[in-house]
Amino acid sequence: MTLNRRAFIGTGAAAATVLSAPMLGAQGKPRVVVVGGGAGGATAARYAAKDSDGAIDVTLVEPTRAYYTCFFSNLYIGGFRDLSSIGHSYGTLASDFGVNVVHDWAVGIDRDAKTVSLAGGAVLPYDRLILSPGIDFVDDAVPGWSVAAQNKMPHAYKAGSQTELLKAQIEAMPEGGLYAMVAPPNPYRCPPGPYERVSMVAHLLKEINPTAKILIADPKAKFSKMALFQEGWQKHYGGMIDWIGPDFGGGNVSVNPDEMNLDIDGVVENVDVCNVIPAQKAGRICEMAGITEGNWAPVVPATMQSRMDENIHVLGDSTNQGDMPKSGYSANSQAKVAVMAIRGALTGSRVFPAKFSNTCWSLINTDDGVKVGASYQATDEKIAKVDGFISQTGEDSALRKATYEESLGWYAGITEDMFG
Amino acid sequence: MTKGRVVFACIFAVIGWPVMAEEIGNAERGKEVFNQCSGCHQVGRGAENAIGPHLNGIFGRRAGSVGGDYRYSKGLERAGNDGLEWHLDTLDAYIENPKALVSGTRMSFRGIKKPQDRADVLAYLRIYSDNPQNIPEADPTALPPEVDLPDEVLALAGDPAYGEYLSSECKTCHQADGNDDGIPSITNWPEEDFIVAMHAYKRKLRPHPVMQMMAGRLSDEEIAALAAYFAEIE
Numbered sequence: 001m002t003l004n005r006r007a008f009i010g011t012g013a014a015a016a017t018v019l020s021a022p023m024l025g026a027q028g029k030p031r032v033v034v035v036g037g038g039a040g041g042a043t044a045a046r047y048a049a050k051d052s053d054g055a056i057d058v059t060l061v062e063p064t065r066a067y068y069t070c071f072f073s074n075l076y077i078g079g080f081r082d083l084s085s086i087g088h089s090y091g092t093l094a095s096d097f098g099v100n101v102v103h104d105w106a107v108g109i110d111r112d113a114k115t116v117s118l119a120g121g122a123v124l125p126y127d128r129l130i131l132s133p134g135i136d137f138v139d140d141a142v143p144g145w146s147v148a149a150q151n152k153m154p155h156a157y158k159a160g161s162q163t164e165l166l167k168a169q170i171e172a173m174p175e176g177g178l179y180a181m182v183a184p185p186n187p188y189r190c191p192p193g194p195y196e197r198v199s200m201v202a203h204l205l206k207e208i209n210p211t212a213k214i215l216i217a218d219p220k221a222k223f224s225k226m227a228l229f230q231e232g233w234q235k236h237y238g239g240m241i242d243w244i245g246p247d248f249g250g251g252n253v254s255v256n257p258d259e260m261n262l263d264i265d266g267v268v269e270n271v272d273v274c275n276v277i278p279a280q281k282a283g284r285i286c287e288m289a290g291i292t293e294g295n296w297a298p299v300v301p302a303t304m305q306s307r308m309d310e311n312i313h314v315l316g317d318s319t320n321q322g323d324m325p326k327s328g329y330s331a332n333s334q335a336k337v338a339v340m341a342i343r344g345a346l347t348g349s350r351v352f353p354a355k356f357s358n359t360c361w362s363l364i365n366t367d368d369g370v371k372v373g374a375s376y377q378a379t380d381e382k383i384a385k386v387d388g389f390i391s392q393t394g395e396d397s398a399l400r401k402a403t404y405e406e407s408l409g410w411y412a413g414i415t416e417d418m419f420g
Numbered sequence: 421m422t423k424g425r426v427v428f429a430c431i432f433a434v435i436g437w438p439v440m441a442e443e444i445g446n447a448e449r450g451k452e453v454f455n456q457c458s459g460c461h462q463v464g465r466g467a468e469n470a471i472g473p474h475l476n477g478i479f480g481r482r483a484g485s486v487g488g489d490y491r492y493s494k495g496l497e498r499a500g501n502d503g504l505e506w507h508l509d510t511l512d513a514y515i516e517n518p519k520a521l522v523s524g525t526r527m528s529f530r531g532i533k534k535p536q537d538r539a540d541v542l543a544y545l546r547i548y549s550d551n552p553q554n555i556p557e558a559d560p561t562a563l564p565p566e567v568d569l570p571d572e573v574l575a576l577a578g579d580p581a582y583g584e585y586l587s588s589e590c591k592t593c594h595q596a597d598g599n600d601d602g603i604p605s606i607t608n609w610p611e612e613d614f615i616v617a618m619h620a621y622k623r624k625l626r627p628h629p630v631m632q633m634m635a636g637r638l639s640d641e642e643i644a645a646l647a648a649y650f651a652e653i654e
Contacts, residue, residue: 047588329592336588352585355637357592359630375633386637389629402501406593409602413595417588 029057030346033116033126035106035285037062037090039069040132040315040331042418047339048130049097055347059100059124061116064160065089067419070190071328072411073159075363077167078200079207086159092420109289111309128342131297131306132315132331133283134158135189138295141279142182143254152257153274156197157189169273170201176211177272180262182253183218184277187296189317189326191224192372194277196362199229202237203365214241215271217264219251224325225362225372231393232364282318296320301378302354303341304334313338322382323374330358332414337378354378361407367397369404444508444546445539453532453541460527463548472527478506479549483522495524498604502627511545512538513625520616521626523604569619574612576644583649586642589634611651618643 034045037060045060052058066087075081093099105119109129116124137147137155145153156166170179179201183194198214205212214237223229233241244250249265256262261270281287281295291297291308298307298320306312315338316331324330337354344351359373374388391403454463460472467474473486484492484500492500499522504510514521515538517531532538590606598607606614620626621635622643638646 051584332592333589336585340585350581352582355586355589357589357634359593371630373630373633375637387633389633398501399503402498405602407602409595409600410593412599412601413591413593413603416595416597417591 029055030127031057031059031125032128032130032342032346033124034058034060034130034132035116036132036134036283037064037067037101038132038134038316038331039071039328039414039418040317040335041130042067042088042090042093043332043335044130044132044313044315044339045099046093046097046418046420047336048342049093049099051339052343052347052349054098056343057100058098059102060090060093061102061104061106061118061124062090063103063105065103066160068159068163069328069411069415070157070159070193073156073163074193074197074200076163077156077170077197078203078363080200080363080366083164088415088419090419096420106285107288109285109312111289111312114311127311127346129312130315130335130338130342131283131286131289131291131312131318132335133285133318135280135317135326136282136284138279138281141184142276144257145182145255145276145278149255149257152260153255153276155277156275157193157277157280166273166275167204170204171208173205173209173212173272175209176213177209178213178215178269179205179273179275180215180217180269180271181275182255182262182277183216183220183223183250185219185251185279187326188277188280190360191325191327192229192360192362195223195225195229196364197275198241199232199237199362199364202233202240205240206237212240215269216241216243217250217253217262218243218245219253221245221247224360225370225390227393228370228391229362229364232368232370236365236368280317282314286314286318293320301380301383302337304338305341313342322376322379323385324356324358324376324383325360327358327360329360329414330356332418333357356383359410361403361410363404363407367401367404369400369407370395371403371407444543445536445541447540447543447547450540450542450544453537454544456532457529457541463545467548475545476548478511478545479508481506483510493522493524493526494600495522495604496526499627504627508542510625511542513620515541517616519613520620523613523617569616573619573640573644574615576640578641578644578646578648580645580648580652582642583645583647586638586646587649590646593630606650607653609647609650611647614647614650615643618646 032048034041045058048056049058066089069086072081072086076083076086090101094101106116107119108117114126154162154166156162181194181198198216202214244264252265254263255274255276261268262274282292282297286292286297291306291312297314297318299305299314300307301321304313304315306314315334317326333356340351343349356376359371361369361371363369370391372390375386376383377386460470461475462468462470463475467476469488469490473490482500483504483506484497515532518525518527518529593603594606598605618635621631624632
């Protein structure tokens with residue numbers, strides 16, 4: 001029975017799932033609409049439905065039927081995970097938690113009428129709206145690159161087909177070829193992500209193409225877990241990886257996707273694979289809703305409410321909130337705080353002090369895992385760091401292996417916490 | 421550890437506990453106390469692994485690392501990988517209540533409740549550890565003033581609704597279905613075990629930076645609230 005229902009709601013056409021809303025008994029209940037079914041949005045939808053015990057009508061708008069997590073997508077590139085193991089469907093949110101899952105694009109928000117309009121034509125009214133749309137790329141951030149060129153020069157910074165494409169390109173590199181990465185400026189999604197990716201690309205190349213080289217052009221003088229990555233690169237991939245920081249022109253880069261070359265501070269390099277990770281901004285729906293300031297959406301730390309509209313909460317990568325890194329873990333943590341505040345406002349449930357936390361694990365090589373993390377609290381101005389930790393250089397292999405195994409446990413735990 | 425804090429004078433001196441927390445205890449008396457351990461553990465010349473690992477050289481040793489073919493519980497092995505080392509403070513916490521320090525340990529021992537007895541038996545074990553015994557840097561040095569929890573902390577009535585909210589942070593990593601691959605399970609814990617374990621993290625007796633950080637910012641009331649919530653769910 002569950003299976004049938006799950007299959008129906010999880011894979012049914014958008015129109016069918018919209019029509020199913022009244023069957024869930026929506027009449028007269030407060031309505032929460034969540035836009036974006038990633039780490040923040042899926043968690044928010046699940047917790048809003050679960051913790052309100054049906055007292056809130058929850059609709060999740062997400063265009064894709066299978067969500068591939070950005071976290072662990074580098075492990076797919078390195079050959080440590082297959083793609084299906086990082087894919088998740090929304091079936092359980094619908095069948096076990098009663099979330100009304102609508103596979104469609106949100107294309108407009110009317111803040112006065114408090115409605116979200118969808119590409120398919122439906123209009124969803126809300127009492128509270130949660131926006132968790134992730135990132136989009138800043139236009140012309142890397143001269144020569146645009147989304148139209150993403151098949152020639154993939155970003156692979158939204159997981160799924162882009163990740164598959166990048167891996168296929170790396171596997172097809174000629175012997176002794178060159179993989180280049182254009183790293184993004186701060187702030188961006190998953191601070192250690194580009195460097196874990198380089199580690200995983202190196203791991204893959206060492207196995208299939210050991211004379212290949214890796215070049216990173218980086219506008220940042222320092223990056224997340226820098227000492228740990230550099231130690232690991234030296235240890236496992238000596239001589240393979242060349243990192244060019246801003247002192248050597250790493251911030252002055254343009255690309256030519258048709259010629260497959262990049263220009264670093266006037267020096268042109270022909271490359272076999274060019275992984276361009278451009279500068280980032282809040283998912284475009286935030287801009288369309290008029291709640292951004294600069295590239296991001298500022299929020300009230302204690303509730304994750306937009307500073308422009310108290311009926312809209314923003315989660316995860318799109319926010320400008322203070323000290324938390326843009327990560328899936330952060331989005332998950334922020335979702336729980338936002339839902340608690342929303343339940344308090346809509347159903348009168350108790351509201352407790354906001355607590356946030358984050359940990360980012362990265363894999364450098366087989367059984368060589370590292371992590372960084374911190375706890376946070378809400379102040380008036382920002383989400384402020386309270387305490388933190390980071391793996392140390394020179395740790396023994398047993399600890400690094402335990403850290404990697406811990407990351408596997410975390411992945412299982414957090415994806416269950418998001419998707420049920 | 422705790423370099424140059426205290427001179428370890430004479431392990432056979434009979435010194436009051438905890439008046440002089442610097443000294444371990446009375447090793448002679450500790451030999452008697454050790455009788456309740458000797459069914460499983462051997463110590464001294466020719467000691468071998470038996471039901472439990474031998475205890476020669478236990479001070480300064482990483483947990484779960486005795487060598488030979490001794491097979492530890494998953495919990496103890498994990499604690500060792502996380503960086504738990506046997507020093508006076510960690511051993512004291514462990515023999516007071518093994519489960520408070522290492523969840524899932526196979527050492528089924530109710531614990532030694534009297535601080536004096538623990539001090540004495542540790543003084544006795546200390547004889548069989550290699551490090552020089554009578555210089556300031558040598559392990560042991562001093563015990564932290566207190567590792568057991570006051571009754572009023574254990575007796576705090578937790579608020580399960582608050583605990584439910586706080587628990588959402590735990591579930592980011594600990595799987596709700598009780599699966600314990602890579603990260604230990606936290607379902608089905610007796611309330612008191614949960615409380616002492618969290619306080620052991622808070623005081624950084626248990627290793628693991630994430631848990632030390634998470635527990636470190638929880639108040640006594642918040643730990644009680646979490647325990648009350650977890651005790652309510654099956």
